[in-house]
Amino acid sequence: DADVTQTPRNRITKTGKRIMLECSQTKGHDRMYWYRQDPGLGLRLIYYSFDVKDINKGEISDGYSVSRQAQAKFSLSLESAIPNQTALYFCATSGGALETQYFGPGTRLLVL
Amino acid sequence: EDQVTQSPEALRLQEGESSSLNCSYTVSGLRGLFWYRQDPGKGPEFLFTLYSAGEEKEKERLKATLTKKESFLHITAPKPEDSATYLCAVRLTGGGNKLTFGTGTQLKVEL
Numbered sequence: 001d002a003d004v005t006q007t008p009r010n011r012i013t014k015t016g017k018r019i020m021l022e023c024s025q026t027k028g029h030d031r032m033y034w035y036r037q038d039p040g041l042g043l044r045l046i047y048y049s050f051d052v053k054d055i056n057k058g059e060i061s062d063g064y065s066v067s068r069q070a071q072a073k074f075s076l077s078l079e080s081a082i083p084n085q086t087a088l089y090f091c092a093t094s095g096g097a098l099e100t101q102y103f104g105p106g107t108r109l110l111v112l
Numbered sequence: 113e114d115q116v117t118q119s120p121e122a123l124r125l126q127e128g129e130s131s132s133l134n135c136s137y138t139v140s141g142l143r144g145l146f147w148y149r150q151d152p153g154k155g156p157e158f159l160f161t162l163y164s165a166g167e168e169k170e171k172e173r174l175k176a177t178l179t180k181k182e183s184f185l186h187i188t189a190p191k192p193e194d195s196a197t198y199l200c201a202v203r204l205t206g207g208g209n210k211l212t213f214g215t216g217t218q219l220k221v222e223l
Contacts, residue, residue, distance in 0.1 A: 031209060040215060042199070042215040043201075043211075044213075045210055045211070048208075048210065050208070058210070090155050090156070092155075094209055098161065100146070100158055101209070103155035103156045103157070105155050106155050108153075
């Protein structure tokens with residue numbers, strides 16, 4: 001089984017709808033991250049969490065919110081989706097002394 | 113402003129034709145440079161971390177090197193299965209564990 005899982009893998013929604021993307025991990029890591037990837041822009045950090053009680057904004061947090069329900073679960077919400085939030089979304093986790101980030105398989109989101 | 117620039121944007125090689133990908137960075141303090149491989153429709157897969165100038169790491173046909181201004185990913189005798197996008201990222205001192213990514217090099221290896 002995959003160490004970092006994301007659901008759904010693909011999602012189509014309409015402008016103004018609220019949606020939630022979910023991430024779960026079995027790696028036992030404390031730190032979790034949400035990124036979006038757009039062609040030509042690379043991966044950009046949306047939010048990150050160093051433990052259940054610690055949530056931090058990344059470089060592009062406007063229009064997004066997160067919830068760390070447990071050490072293993074980190075959800076990303078779009079309160080009112082807009083077309084320019086169409087992108088690939090990745091969850092990542094890190095832990096241990098080296099703090100290497102390991103990524104999930106991604107969610108492809110299309111906002112119409 | 114901290115920047116990470118990868119070149120070329122795309123590279124097409126024949127099987128067995130060795131080459132190098134470049135990642136140059138202008139950052140205030142480096143606390144690790146990371147290479148990832150990303151296949152279409154999948155998440156980035158970790159390859160290497162380099163911490164200090166002069167450091168080298170190898171894995172199969174890949175070898176990563178680091179200087180004070182840039183990193184190279186050398187691909188020796190590539191095979192079609194090496195085709196992917198290769199991403200470089202830097203972790204800065206004082207930045208927690210946040211990574212700043214380059215936009216990647218899309219590599220295609222043909223028979």
